[in-house]
Amino acid sequence: MMRLPDKWLLGLIQNRVVDDKKTNIDTAGKMIAEAAARGAEVVALPEMFNCPYNSRLFPGFAERYPDGETIGMLSEMAAAKNIYIFGGSIPEREEKQIFNTCFVFGPDGSLLARHRKCHLYDVDLKDGLTFKESDVLERGNRITVVNTPFGKIGVGICYDIRFPEMARAMALQGAVLMVLPAAFNLISGPAHWELTLRMRAVDNQFYVAGVSPARNEQASYVVYGHSMLVDPWGKIVQSLEEKEGIIVAEVDLERLRRVRDEFPLLKHRRVDLYELREL
Amino acid sequence: MMRLPDKWLLGLIQNRVVDDKKTNIDTAGKMIAEAAARGAEVVALPEMFNCPYNSRLFPGFAERYPDGETIGMLSEMAAAKNIYIFGGSIPEREEKQIFNTCFVFGPDGSLLARHRKCHLYDVDLKDGLTFKESDVLERGNRITVVNTPFGKIGVGICYDIRFPEMARAMALQGAVLMVLPAAFNLISGPAHWELTLRMRAVDNQFYVAGVSPARNEQASYVVYGHSMLVDPWGKIVQSLEEKEGIIVAEVDLERLRRVRDEFPLLKHRRVDLYELREL
Numbered sequence: 001m002m003r004l005p006d007k008w009l010l011g012l013i014q015n016r017v018v019d020d021k022k023t024n025i026d027t028a029g030k031m032i033a034e035a036a037a038r039g040a041e042v043v044a045l046p047e048m049f050n051c052p053y054n055s056r057l058f059p060g061f062a063e064r065y066p067d068g069e070t071i072g073m074l075s076e077m078a079a080a081k082n083i084y085i086f087g088g089s090i091p092e093r094e095e096k097q098i099f100n101t102c103f104v105f106g107p108d109g110s111l112l113a114r115h116r117k118c119h120l121y122d123v124d125l126k127d128g129l130t131f132k133e134s135d136v137l138e139r140g141n142r143i144t145v146v147n148t149p150f151g152k153i154g155v156g157i158c159y160d161i162r163f164p165e166m167a168r169a170m171a172l173q174g175a176v177l178m179v180l181p182a183a184f185n186l187i188s189g190p191a192h193w194e195l196t197l198r199m200r201a202v203d204n205q206f207y208v209a210g211v212s213p214a215r216n217e218q219a220s221y222v223v224y225g226h227s228m229l230v231d232p233w234g235k236i237v238q239s240l241e242e243k244e245g246i247i248v249a250e251v252d253l254e255r256l257r258r259v260r261d262e263f264p265l266l267k268h269r270r271v272d273l274y275e276l277r278e279l
Numbered sequence: 280m281m282r283l284p285d286k287w288l289l290g291l292i293q294n295r296v297v298d299d300k301k302t303n304i305d306t307a308g309k310m311i312a313e314a315a316a317r318g319a320e321v322v323a324l325p326e327m328f329n330c331p332y333n334s335r336l337f338p339g340f341a342e343r344y345p346d347g348e349t350i351g352m353l354s355e356m357a358a359a360k361n362i363y364i365f366g367g368s369i370p371e372r373e374e375k376q377i378f379n380t381c382f383v384f385g386p387d388g389s390l391l392a393r394h395r396k397c398h399l400y401d402v403d404l405k406d407g408l409t410f411k412e413s414d415v416l417e418r419g420n421r422i423t424v425v426n427t428p429f430g431k432i433g434v435g436i437c438y439d440i441r442f443p444e445m446a447r448a449m450a451l452q453g454a455v456l457m458v459l460p461a462a463f464n465l466i467s468g469p470a471h472w473e474l475t476l477r478m479r480a481v482d483n484q485f486y487v488a489g490v491s492p493a494r495n496e497q498a499s500y501v502v503y504g505h506s507m508l509v510d511p512w513g514k515i516v517q518s519l520e521e522k523e524g525i526i527v528a529e530v531d532l533e534r535l536r537r538v539r540d541e542f543p544l545l546k547h548r549r550v551d552l553y554e555l556r557e558l
Binding site for chain 1: 443451482541551552556
């Protein structure tokens, strides 16, 4: 097995999503190029970076692999810049079904993995916010951990982070980083975004990258922003506010090993005591 | 089944632990009486509330059930004040073994449950803090959820909270509150205390009460303090700073039901995808 580099640079793209798909693809492409120019070897995008987060729009924006223009841009940029791209998510069509999917491309432009959101966001807050993804979307049925020369990288999408079991499964599969394209809103964002990203990192002693679109106050669903990279001790390495921006920050695997060595949480688990069952 | 009350008062005791056991028992007894006088129907104490947190002292302070004087005080106070007492923890001796144990008494003074810390704190931080409970203590082998007229209440002790699987198991068994006697220190406290209590509450949509001793700068192990009650949305209901003090705060089961109804995380788990295995 090849030795992992001790440190490498991760790029996170917080683009402002508008109603026009072509504009979103162009913006994302330019921002990926900038992150690569700043040294990022792995670049991650936000959830629904090519489409406003509105389930009525998903069918019209959906693409089939490998033909879609968003998918094509991601593959071409990965090859052109010699980087790994975790393509946030886009609406993906397969036969009559639509998924919320993250396509992952390697530096030769080939598809390495595809994560389909496993936990669909069906909530009904009494103070107004209601969203029911399952009206339009099908759910994925696999936890995704991608093998790269920078370490194994898990991918979840937004609501997937709400379930500690999923991040844990990634850590147990050897992930050093969990990438989370997401679109928290102005209720869940202030309440839980930073808290959740930090805690999954602390519990699993790996890096967690939350990648959100920039805030667009004109949208029907207003996202929180605040993309950030968190280290395995729960410290925020770098974060954005609500505006468009790029993070290029260090993933330090030496630090990860030190945290796991000094504070061996993962080894202290009592698997004999726990249970996995329905409520 | 008896209907649970919609709201009830929980008392949390943050006493300052000194070297003299008798003083610690007296202080705790007075503070329990004060919490009961303020209306608390369930009262919880901190980890090692009768003994400085120093594993060399545990054998000398240890008590056997039912004879120990700390154990006797807890049982008598529960009966005298007609309350439930979650007796933080004390060193418990059974034959040649010592455990870090929480004794739980009901309003008739009888023992309802006994939780022995399941995850022992063996860490070696390079910047100085080293602690190895397993040199002196044996570990418990059961997750503890106590049935009370106020709802089911889970009990963990300190490092037990580090393992999301344990809090989750309690939620799956129907707990509405997790009580955590603990003694985080000046490294883990600022880094992770509030974060962890809040996140276990959010993930499991129940109340979490973290109960620490007050800070004693003269002790060999200086604790963080900051006892707090967190609600099922992750909001801090009430908290203390580092000094001695008492919290009497409301556990609102109506709020718990509303959070679970509007944002049904526990129902959205995908048990088909997760795994429970060793690292």
